[in-house]
Amino acid sequence: MNLDHLRNEIDSLDSEIVKLLNKRINVVLEIGEEKKKAGAEVYVPSRERAVFEKIKALNQGPLPDEAAHAIYREIMSAALALETEMKIAYLGPEATFTHQAARNKFGVSVDYISTSTISEVFNCVQNRTADYGVVPVENSTEGAVTHTFDQFATTPLKICAEIYLPISLTLLSNQPSNEINLIFSKQEVFGQCRSWLTANMPNVKLSPVESTTKAVQLAIETPGAAAIASVMASDMYNVDVLAENIQDMQGNTTRFLIIGQEYSAPTGADKTSIVFGVKHKVGALYDALSVFKADNINMTKIESRPSRNKAWEYYFFVDIDGHADDPEVARALDELQEHCTLMTVLGSYPKAET
Numbered sequence: 039m040n041l042d043h044l045r046n047e048i049d050s051l052d053s054e055i056v057k058l059l060n061k062r063i064n065v066v067l068e069i070g071e072e073k074k075k076a077g078a079e080v081y082v083p084s085r086e087r088a089v090f091e092k093i094k095a096l097n098q099g100p101l102p103d104e105a106a107h108a109i110y111r112e113i114m115s116a117a118l119a120l121e122t123e124m125k126i127a128y129l130g131p132e133a134t135f136t137h138q139a140a141r142n143k144f145g146v147s148v149d150y151i152s153t154s155t156i157s158e159v160f161n162c163v164q165n166r167t168a169d170y171g172v173v174p175v176e177n178s179t180e181g182a183v184t185h186t187f188d189q190f191a192t193t194p195l196k197i198c199a200e201i202y203l204p205i206s207l208t209l210l211s212n213q214p215s216n217e218i219n220l221i222f223s224k225q226e227v228f229g230q231c232r233s234w235l236t237a238n239m240p241n242v243k244l245s246p247v248e249s250t251t252k253a254v255q256l257a258i259e260t261p262g263a264a265a266i267a268s269v270m271a272s273d274m275y276n277v278d279v280l281a282e283n284i285q286d287m288q289g290n291t292t293r294f295l296i297i298g299q300e301y302s303a304p305t306g307a308d309k310t311s312i313v314f315g316v317k318h319k320v321g322a323l324y325d326a327l328s329v330f331k332a333d334n335i336n337m338t339k340i341e342s343r344p345s346r347n348k349a350w351e352y353y354f355f356v357d358i359d360g361h362a363d364d365p366e367v368a369r370a371l372d373e374l375q376e377h378c379t380l381m382t383v384l385g386s387y388p389k390a391e392t
């Protein structure tokens with residue numbers, strides 16, 4: 039029978055694939071040994087970027103590029119877990135959007151540590167309970183995650199990668215829509231679907247809680263309650279979806295940062311994040327930022343936060359295109375230093391696709 043013949047062909051291809059995967063893993067283990075000797079980092083975002091790009095270039099289809107990417111994400115996740123007992127701390131609990139971002143970045147083979155606050159993620163990485171941490175930094179609808187910026191003002195840790203995750207919000211409950219009089223979610227999430235809530239749930243009480251997962255747990259145990267969370271939470275907690283894609287802006291996206299002990303190596307398409315303070319005098323910020331124009335460096339973001347040292351003193355968080363080791367960026371950062379009361383490079387890392 040033709041079907042049997044085709045399945046035999048698949049069986050023999052699978053046996054080749056598994057052999058090749060293990061051959062690859064054996065090379066990875068050798069790389070792991072070399073890195074151990076050199077005291078080098080196991081997770082190498084710049085190399086992962088190169089692997090993903092090479093696979094995309096090699097892939098002639100019909101396998102879709104997204105599928106090839108997902109398969110290689112898991113191949114490299116297994117590699118990371120075999121090279122070391124890799125632990126990733128994230129702002130939890132399980133099924134939060136940060137958990138999803140962490141899984142997209144590191145795959146399913148590594149170990150995850152769920153924390154209840156952003157500062158705990160930083161602490162885990164600083165005291166080396168975790169190798170890397172994942173924190174949200176900015177949402178395209180609601181703006182900055184200020185707790186994360188405030189941690190960066192004082193941490194010795196470095197940003198070593200970034201990830202953009204499309205945020206699709208879902209109304210979840212095991213009770214029918216017309217019986218819902220209370221919705222739990224994160225304050226920022228309510229902000230991301232304000233118009234939908236006004237139009238569809240005008241008289242419902244909104245109750246902010248610390249995470250979307252906590253919101254789902256409360257919705258399950260509270261009569262007349264629903265939660266706004268991710269679809270992943272609906273699967274994980276077995277709650278029905280009452281409405282999907284309720285965010286006001288399609289294209290609602292959150293940017294997450296991966297924090298570790300080291301910068302990433304240059305890839306040719308990088309971003310550098312810095313924090314600085316300037317003297318309280320006329321034109322100080324203008325003078326500081328003009329170094330980027332002078333060196334033809336594109337600035338992709340600026341955020342200001344109270345310094346928390348002195349009232350009405352601010353720190354500026356700036357992202358620029360390029361790597362701190364690129365000569366023009368290095369020159370601009372040297373020049374910037376001269377205008378600042380404080381200046382720290384928070385990290386240089388491969389620029390992610392938005």
Ligand SMILES: O=C(O)C(=O)C[C@]1(C(=O)O)C=C[C@@H](O)C=C1
Nearest residue numbers: 069080081082085086114117118
């Ligand atoms: O090239 C390395 O440094 C590896 O450890 C191998 C590998 C891979 O599987 O290709 C695994 C993990 C790293 O983050 C990057 C690449």
